[in-house]
Amino acid sequence: MENSNGAGAPDTRPTPEEAAAALRQADSDRTAMERLPVPGWYYPILAGLIAGAMLAQLLPSPFSFAGSLAAAVGVGALARVYVDKVGVLSWLTPRQMWPPVVLILLFLFGALVVDQVYDQQWGWVVGAAANAAVLIVFGALYRRSTGERT
Amino acid sequence: MMATDTSTNGFDQTIHAPNRLRICAMLDAATEAEFSAIQERLQVSASVLSKHVSVLVEAGYVQQRKAVRATRQRVWLSMTAQGRRAYRDHVAALRAIVGEDSE
Incomplete structure (x- = not known):
């Protein structure tokens, strides 16, 4: 799609200064969407749900599955409440997301190995x-990066 | 001084209107955003935003989804694949005008 004319706007191109100003504004709006404010309760609840899913593995067979399922439903509900509150559905960038995700998977895999290989719970x-x-620290760092207090 | 380089071919007048460029920048960074969240960021009236959104919807760049939550109707906006392409081409064109290499 090239040089579309919308809403009767004349097909005039901006000067380099105008283009630079438009880019700055667009970058600022983009950054605002990528660094959405997160309520103080979000990460502690998420941390509780993830920890709960792992602790549910200590329960006997049908209850461990039910516990994990309940935690997964809880994470979904938490995400929904958050999206409704901020009015934006947006994912963290890979750069923001990989450090906590890698750590969480490492601890999860470690616990699984200790349980399955060494039969230790x-x-x-x-x-x-x-x-x-990990989640509480990541949440605190994220909130600090978005300029929020505690 | 106007740039005439062919790399500015992605320049899109529909997107370039200031508020529409901002709407596209926000929607490109998100999967979906509520009308009121965009309105709050832009600091414009609902009717002004609605007008810009209509232009973008008509161009096939933005789509709307209505959802009722807690008895209140909410309008969610998202960019179409065509809209994302057009926005990114437009940003590349602006960078070319400024004289930067596009991403």
């Missing part, structure tokens, strides 16, 4: 605490 407790800490 303490890994789930340690993993749950570690993942809760």
Whole structure:
């Protein structure tokens, strides 16, 4: 689509200064969408749900699955409440997301290995605490980067 | 001074109107955004925003979805694939006008 004319606007191109100003404004709006404010309760609840899903593995078979399922439903509900509150559905950029995701998967995999290979269940407790800490720290850092207080 | 380089071919008058460029910038960064969230950021009236959104919808760049939540109707906006392409081409054209390399 080239040089479309919308709403009767004349097909005039901006000067370099005008183009630079338009780019600055667009970058600022884009950044605002990429760094949405997150309520203080969001990451602690998310941390609780993730830790709960891991701790549910300590329960006997049908209950461990039910616990994980309940935690997954909880994460979905939390995300929905958040999206409704801010009015924007947006994903973190890969750069923002990979550090906590890699750590969470590492602790999850570690707990699974300790359980399956060594038949030790303490890994789930340690993993749950570690993942809760990862999410709370990540949440605090994210909120600080968006200029929010505690 | 006007740039005439062929790399500015993606320049799009429909997008370039200041508020429409801002709407596209926000929607390109999100999967979906509520009408009122965009309105709050732009600091314009609902009717002004509605007019700009209509132009973008007509061009096939933006789509609207209506949803009722807690008895209130909310309008969610998102960019179409065509809209994202046009917006990115337009940004590349602006960068070319400024004299920067496009991303």
